[in-house]
Amino acid sequence: MSVEMSLRERKKERTRRTIRVEAFRLFREQGYTETTVEQIAAAAEISPSTFFRYFPTKEQLVIADDQDAVMMAEMASLPRGLNPITAIRNATVAVFGRMSPADLAFEQERQVLLFHVPELRTAIGLEFLRSIELAAQMLADYTGGSADDFEVRVAAGAMIGSMLAIAPATPMNATNVSDALAFLQAGLPFEDKA
Numbered sequence: 001m002s003v004e005m006s007l008r009e010r011k012k013e014r015t016r017r018t019i020r021v022e023a024f025r026l027f028r029e030q031g032y033t034e035t036t037v038e039q040i041a042a043a044a045e046i047s048p049s050t051f052f053r054y055f056p057t058k059e060q061l062v063i064a065d066d067q068d069a070v071m072m073a074e075m076a077s078l079p080r081g082l083n084p085i086t087a088i089r090n091a092t093v094a095v096f097g098r099m100s101p102a103d104l105a106f107e108q109e110r111q112v113l114l115f116h117v118p119e120l121r122t123a124i125g126l127e128f129l130r131s132i133e134l135a136a137q138m139l140a141d142y143t144g145g146s147a148d149d150f151e152v153r154v155a156a157g158a159m160i161g162s163m164l165a166i167a168p169a170t171p172m173n174a175t176n177v178s179d180a181l182a183f184l185q186a187g188l189p190f191e192d193k194a
Helices: 002-030 037-044 048-054 058-063 068-077 084-098 101-116 118-143 150-166 174-185
Strands: none
Touching: 002 037, 002 048, 002 058, 002 101, 037 048, 037 058, 058 101, 058 118, 068 084, 068 118, 084 118, 084 150, 084 174, 101 118, 118 150, 150 174
């Protein structure tokens, strides 16, 4: 029975991935706004009702972050005692370092869509809040605190805010995320440009 579940889960993941790959192909070819759920479903060789079993909306197809569970697992595997921002940086570098070039390109394209398609801009706020909740939970799990602790929430907000700030201007990759977190961890040491 567990083999059957494993096969079923793999098939579900393949279908989910196919939907996203075909959707992003259509977005590139004809634009996000012009692409319909029906077109995405046809390209993925599924019905529109199947599409909605995987993604409740077209927006959710872009918003969904495949790296969340991977980041949580990576954080859980780190040794305790690191500064929490260092732990997040290490986890980020490890997760991005294991991404295939295709997965990295997909993630970067997802970020570009989120930040440059006007119809998705309202989704950024929801994604921002969801990311803060995820970061707060990772920090709480790592430090043994609560996701509701003041310090945990402030740190989570600052980290996600730094990533949100760089996302529209630079590719999301291990180096840029790590550099943003290092700058934050160093206390935002601005150099006088005058």
